[in-house]
Amino acid sequence: MSLAIELRRGLVLGAALTLLSLPAFAQAPSQQAPQHQPSASSGSDASPTPSTGAQDQPGADRSVAVPASREAAGADTPVGTVPEHDATNWVNYGGSNAADHFSPADQITPQNVGKLEKVWEFHTGDKEPPADQAIEYAFENAPLKVGSNLYVCTPSQIVIDVDPATGKEKWRFDPKVKKEALQNIYHAACRGVAYWQAPEGTQECRTRIIYGVSDGRMLAIDAEDGTPCTSFGENGTVDMLAGIGEKVPGFFSPNSAPTIVDDVVVMGHQVVDNQALDAPSGVVRGWDALTGKMLWAWDLDRPGQYGPPPEGKSFTRGTPNVWTMIAADKELGLIYLPMGNRADDYWGGGRTEQEEKYTASLTALDVKTGEPRWTFQTVHHDIWDYDLGSQPTLVDWPGKDGPVPAVIQASKQGEIFVLDRRNGRPLMPVEEKRVPQGTSEGDHTAPTQPFSTAMPAFSQDRLTGASMWGVSPIDQLWCRIQFQKARYEGTFTPPVEGKSGSWIEFPGDNGGMDWGGISYDPINKVLVVNTNRMPDLKVKVPREEVKAKPIGQRPEGEKGSLGGPQVGAPFGINSGKFLSPIGVPCIAPPWGYLSGIEIPSGKLLWKKPLGTPADQGPFGISSHIRIPIGTPNNGGSVVTAGGVTFIAAALDDYIRAFDTRTGEQLWEARLPAGGQANPISFTEGGRQYIVLAAGGHHFMRTKLGDSVVAYALPENTAAATTNGK
Template identity: 35%
Template structure:
């Protein structure tokens, strides 16, 4: 081919490529002004970015533009094997703010990823923490402070060693006027029967000048655990403002708000370890609470354990309960309400309804009016099995939402058995036949019960995302069966002595007649005993109360040897983020990919393989003329994935 013809062909190819991929449009004024100023994007936890530069038409051109390594690998820590990197950064006025499980806080230039400052809380490394995570920090601008005053804008940083720290957002230095030279020590006077079982893992919220904080409690070791008291402090000084206890006691058991010695033998926990949401106009904070202790046996806590496992609306000024809805009665399945309540406006039957959406571990979607807790979609009580172990007193009914379930909730039968080989499948069939399975609220048993959905989810702390323009709710869910077995004390001690607990997650449930052990229901080759997908991404049309689409999320890569990477639908932890451009971003799956989905139909539009899975929720923002998507890629110790310390930013080519 002669040179003039060759040049003409190349020129035509370039023109064709340019016409097929037009330059991205400039961000709108709304997009430029948008600040990802709270963990869930906004105070209502919608995880929606009103930015449309990245679209289904150009997202396949997305590429990494910078990577920041924290260096937080927990080397030498007693529980370093539990390390996660679940933080979602905040974006405020050109700066990204985020934390690590090991107590480091970073401020980065949002365009370049270069560090502006770093703070180290010097968290105690030699402690037996139940969890080793930090999901982020909280930003607050003091409306009474001058713009250039120290700590006019501040970050509130929770730590796993029970401190709440206030930092100057501009410099990273402690706010000296807050508490004890910038921090509160919040473990004093708490009933704590195992070291480091009481932690702070999720960021607090700020409303009406108060910083409001829950706690994470390892709630399976003892019946008499610390109580899950929600606390509020003056955001400027750290002075106590109010507290609220999820489990109410009267008479001789009443106390002034803290667990002080001597410790009566009542059950505790019901702690709110997830993220709260705030409706500033209504002066309300919406709190999801967990199960009472211990999780899997409730014979010593008769009744419904109100307000455990509840969505609770408190007055941000006083801490008084405005309304509450208990979504699990007398929980013995570890069905904590882990997901952040989502404050949305639902357009239904010609009305615009100020609503709060609560996703649950058992795969249900509940929608209530924010004003009074009235269900937007009906909630009914249905009869469930009550024949648990001797001493147990299960609730005869449980709440069910009229909205379709996001996961399977029926019994697991031998006909459901699945395996990678015929031999594998037969082993699963035999194992299923040996276990009890009555559906979602199967009582715990001495022979072993199948918990489906499991305590992992359904929906866990990653929560959902919401597109207000399309009225579409998106949620990633786990769809895995687990085996749970209660063990009489003597049996437990014998198994512990003889190695019969190897390969199980077990706990003593001290103060009760039973210990417990649990693990995934797996075949001899290590695959779940039911057919995939075991993880999915689901879109719910809330305007019409229906499932719009459901797609497998992730693959077996990273958890199965090649060539078994082809299985679709993997276990996942983390959450999704949606944009006005019609794209949904999510990592979460154990295979290590960050993916972009088309919000309309769930098609995968783009994926990028990270060095470690992104077990965190992505976020997005605009600097200059460019939209960025950022995610923490650190893996998850408890899921035995690759581990990392990277914050990775993506954008379209310039």
């Protein structure tokens, strides 16, 4: 190793070298992408069921219970709304419940985007606590913008209402999330919150912010002043752990924005990955946005039952969960769940029929009852942690006989599936192809996997020994030895065990595509996709050699580190990016791309390496090299009606603008910290803003901070553009 460093130092002399040394996100503690999963059950402690009149029988009429409770809350009519998404607002994590990350605001164009300037920078004050607290931050928030309010949610899940034009704080609400929960989760994050307008005549909290926090609570606060809505749940709080069973802080942790449709708050939650088969249930529930009463629960291993678990039982333990954002179609009355896997990602033995059916699937539920309407599986018998991380994107797919309501689902394995969202049938052909076979005893591999052959696939190029890379022949050799020792037979190489016990998973479990989602510009009919091209090197650890303790059993000194003990499976898991000992990726760049895809042809219009090594370099020294080599990235993009795409996400602290049609970079600006989040766009007072949370990300090893930044055209330019219309 010292030799490698010596050589490396020599190389540093040459500017060229610094380029290569991307200690990137070196060792994420034996895990990586945010994920979670659940497992098979033992109805251990039966927490009190939610204080709801929800029924055990499917199809039972809930209309009786709901209005009664609504009357108690003082509503005249039972109908609330989520505001329409237009140029002036941003009402869901993905823009609207359709999650297309598109803003109809069109003031900023490819011609004037170069004039953008930072108009304000807001500091939340919520900075990562000192290392001894063992809480790691990832400011993954996409704010909401409704009226003259910008709702920011910080990693410790403080909600702050910021004036969108000035960046001045109006009020904040601190839920005081339990420290143990934040220590136990992969990283402290709040991807977003939901906004809802209560029916006319509602006595308190006419407008609300509703969201889940990592210690298992759902909260409703007044969107005007941040005070808890006392008529919601108990004094503004719903215990999401009701019916979940054993309560290990953080094991069950909502941190993605809820989706509200037809007055129903729909939310899943994260379950920390690879801890134990006996994990919290992946149950997805719907609650009344007015009262906080649970309306239904989709506990997939209790088909046909949509109420709380039977007395003395919990929701089925360890089932596939939904940790990311959900999309919804109000007209069809459907919600679209991007599903994860059962607990213990890499062990598929003993899964139930229902778990097999829904793992890594896109599943549509009836928003009023929680009953599944259709399901489409993106990975059969997933033993790679290819859970769906991207929020589904609903679009009008241009068809021969007019637009077809479609849902586009991006996946970690680099596939983009296009389905008819009424019934789940593919609109672009899906082919089952044979994949490598054979895994651990007691488990099996699916003979085929689905490929969306008419759409571009990402990060599925076949690696060879010659693909191995480094900054010198020595670290390259190290990578090559690992490559030779590991099992690798292309995409979907099955997990193996044995002496070396390692396999290469490519794309890795951060994608392909992950929680940043994809963006769709319906004017230019371009789908914008940011992808990672990074392999993982994973090792099965024989049970007797597993040292990691599962969540809740880790000693004080190991707080904050999450191994992969996979209790209940025959082996533990040690999973990391495929990097050399000096933290450099084992394959040559690009490690990340931004691409534009033409709809409906599926033609790849452009594909550009995203990000430079400017803020990475040997020994933590920034290289300052500004060549777009394409870095790993997390977070997503926003597309605007002006034909401009904005994205940060990469390992360098920049936000960039691209021409949505050509992919040409038009503008960039230095961020105060890493931009691993989704920018949003809206107009306020006749001026279009681009807003991004720039607070860095723990496993991406980008600069941490607490900033929210806003960009706009200079006042005179903005006015001129507006007048010119």
